[in-house]
Amino acid sequence: MDAYTADFSAFLQASPSSYHAAAEVARRLDVAGFTRLEESASWTTDEVTGHYVVRDGAVIAWSQPAAAGPITPFRILGAHTDSPGFKLKPKPTIGAFGWLQAGVEVYGGPLLNSWLDRELELAGRLVTRDGTEHLVRTGPFLRIPQLAVHLDREVNNALTLDRQRHLTPVFGVGDASEADLVAHLADLAGLQAADVAGYDVLTADTQPPATFGLGNALFAAGRLDNLSSVYAGLQALIQASEQTGGPISVLAGFDHEELGSQSRSGASGPLLDDILTRIGHGLGATGSEHLQAYAESWCLSADAGHAVHPNYPERHDPTNRPILGGGPLLKINANQRYATDAHGAALWARSCAQANVDYQEFVSNNTVPCGSTIGPLTATRLGIRVVDVGVPLLSMHSARELCHVNDPRALSAAARAFFAPEA
Numbered sequence: 001m002d003a004y005t006a007d008f009s010a011f012l013q014a015s016p017s018s019y020h021a022a023a024e025v026a027r028r029l030d031v032a033g034f035t036r037l038e039e040s041a042s043w044t045t046d047e048v049t050g051h052y053v054v055r056d057g058a059v060i061a062w063s064q065p066a067a068a069g070p071i072t073p074f075r076i077l078g079a080h081t082d083s084p085g086f087k088l089k090p091k092p093t094i095g096a097f098g099w100l101q102a103g104v105e106v107y108g109g110p111l112l113n114s115w116l117d118r119e120l121e122l123a124g125r126l127v128t129r130d131g132t133e134h135l136v137r138t139g140p141f142l143r144i145p146q147l148a149v150h151l152d153r154e155v156n157n158a159l160t161l162d163r164q165r166h167l168t169p170v171f172g173v174g175d176a177s178e179a180d181l182v183a184h185l186a187d188l189a190g191l192q193a194a195d196v197a198g199y200d201v202l203t204a205d206t207q208p209p210a211t212f213g214l215g216n217a218l219f220a221a222g223r224l225d226n227l228s229s230v231y232a233g234l235q236a237l238i239q240a241s242e243q244t245g246g247p248i249s250v251l252a253g254f255d256h257e258e259l260g261s262q263s264r265s266g267a268s269g270p271l272l273d274d275i276l277t278r279i280g281h282g283l284g285a286t287g288s289e290h291l292q293a294y295a296e297s298w299c300l301s302a303d304a305g306h307a308v309h310p311n312y313p314e315r316h317d318p319t320n321r322p323i324l325g326g327g328p329l330l331k332i333n334a335n336q337r338y339a340t341d342a343h344g345a346a347l348w349a350r351s352c353a354q355a356n357v358d359y360q361e362f363v364s365n366n367t368v369p370c371g372s373t374i375g376p377l378t379a380t381r382l383g384i385r386v387v388d389v390g391v392p393l394l395s396m397h398s399a400r401e402l403c404h405v406n407d408p409r410a411l412s413a414a415a416r417a418f419f420a421p422e423a
Contacts, residue, residue: 001211004235004409005219009209011231012221016123016137016204018057018081018255021227023135025059025234025253026052032238034061039274043282050241053275057081057200057255058265060275061234063241063419064248070285073296074276075419076250076384077236078267078374079229079303080257083222084108084397086115086167088122088181088201094168095176101168102142102181107202108258112161114398115203116146120169124201126189134189140206142169169203205399217325217405224401226257228391229302232412240419247297248279249419257303257374267374273382291383298347299386300418301339301375302411304401305329305362307392320363322392325404327358328411331373331388339375344387347418354417357410360392389414 001009011028015021026036034050037043043051052061058081065072086104095101102122106112123137144167149155161167172179183193185201209221233251240249256266263269280290308321322329330348331338340348352359364370379386391411394402 001216002405002409004412005211005405008228008231008408009221012209012223012227015081015223015227016121017125017202019125019135019200020123020137021081021230022054022057022059022253022255025061025230025251026054028234029061029238032241034241043278055271056265058271059253060250060271061237062248062250062275062279063237063243064279064283065243065245067245068248068283070280070283070289071292072283073247073293073298074250074384075247075421076252076272076297076299076378077229077233077415077418078252078254078272078299078301078378079233080226080255080267080374081230081253082108082255082258083225083227084110084258085399086110086169086203088124088199093176093179093181095174095179098173099170100172100174100176100179101170104167104169104203106163106167109397111395111398112163112167113159114395114400115167115205116144118399119143119206120203121206122185122201123204124199126185126191126196126201127198128191128195129197134191136185136189136201138185138188142171142203144169207400211405218402219405219408220400220402222400224391224393224403225304225396226302226390228304228403228408229411232391232408232415233302235412236415236419239416243420246420250276254374261374261377267377268381272378276382294382294384297384298418299375299378299382299384300415301373301378301386301388302415303331303373303375303388303390304393304396305331305390306396307394309394315365315368317363317365320361322360322362324392324394324402325406326360326392327352328407328414329360329362329390329392331390332361332363333370335370336376337370337372338388339373339379339386340388341385343385348387348389348414350421351414351417354422355410355413357413359389359414362392
């Protein structure tokens with residue numbers, strides 16, 4: 001692996017849940033000299049140029065140039081830290097016929113069959129009765145076993161998975177009344193089960209990221225949607241912290257995008273507006289000066305997109321067919337499911353030219369409904385101009401997604417140019 005891909009792989013392996021991803025971003029920001037701020041405290045933001053805030057599974061970080069003032073515009077890279085999968089239910093220790101199983105609920109829109117017959121882990125946070133949060137992960141622990149072909153001769157013609165009956169993972173054998181999954185998680189976190197008052201724990205695939213194929217050009221891993229954007233933005237932000245002028249660079253890693261973003265740590269919530277307002281106040285903004293800053297600001301909504309699938313070309317637009325290795329995507333939709341407009345397209349073209357990277361345009365086939373991103377949500381909430389971009393993938397929402405090794409690195413280079421535009 002090249003250095004970018006190797007470190008990106010390490011980032012992925014450290015981030016099996018949105019809570020772990022936010023913690024890993026925070027750890028790397030600490031190493032880079034950024035200062036963590038608590039939302040409940042008064043802020044003084046003039047000692048150093050880099051700061052960040054963590055709210056649950058979300059993280060907002062920014063680099064404030066020395067010359068910044070109350071109407072200095074923002075350059076924001078927005079992404080999300082969560083990925084589809086399964087979330088642990090209350091009373092999760094269940095089982096039958098000698099099997100120990102975990103009660104889980106589908107989280108977001110995973111490609112269900114891709115999660116079968118994989119060694120999964122549980123990862124997330126435990127909260128004790130005093131409100132203290134503890135991160136936990138099990139390593140390989142669960143598996144959703146598929147029914148053998150001998151017992152379902154039609155499985156290769158049509159696989160139908162009932163979300164309640166067929167997607168309950170096994171984690172051992174024995175009597176469920178004598179096992180306690182929460183106690184196991186508590187023990188891993190150095191806690192007593194009786195102290196755990198709540199938890200947000202999800203599944204993640206444990207197979208390490210890998211490069212493969214001709215020239216090792218292909219890269220497979222879980223959670224490329226959308227940790228590819230979080231990592232690209234993080235690298236670009238750390239580099240931008242060295243600049244003394246220009247806009248205020250912001251990385252906004254939201255949680256719960258896969259659920260629609262409607263939470264206190266999601267893009268539909270107040271998090272980004274809260275932080276930008278407090279940054280402006282710290283720079284002396286009064287009255288409507290923060291709106292002046294917003295008027296000249298931009299958000300790069302960075303989320304993974306679709307490359308053309310060679311086995312299903314009819315599902316793609318017949319003219320715009322992005323490929324792996326062709327560069328990051330400019331995502332366009334006439335119905336504003338993506339927020340890109342002509343000005344956004346021009347901005348992205350300038351950023352990619354400055355970074356010396358190619359980009360590709362993505363638009364959906366008219367017969368295939370288009371997904372959406374945090375882009376339209378951010379534009380609606382703040383009135384900031386937004387352009388939607390991202391790394392092209394195959395197998396989006398699979399337990400293990402696929403991209404080209406060059407595209408994440410190219411996205412990061414373009415994000416760096418976006419943060420520090422040439423005059």
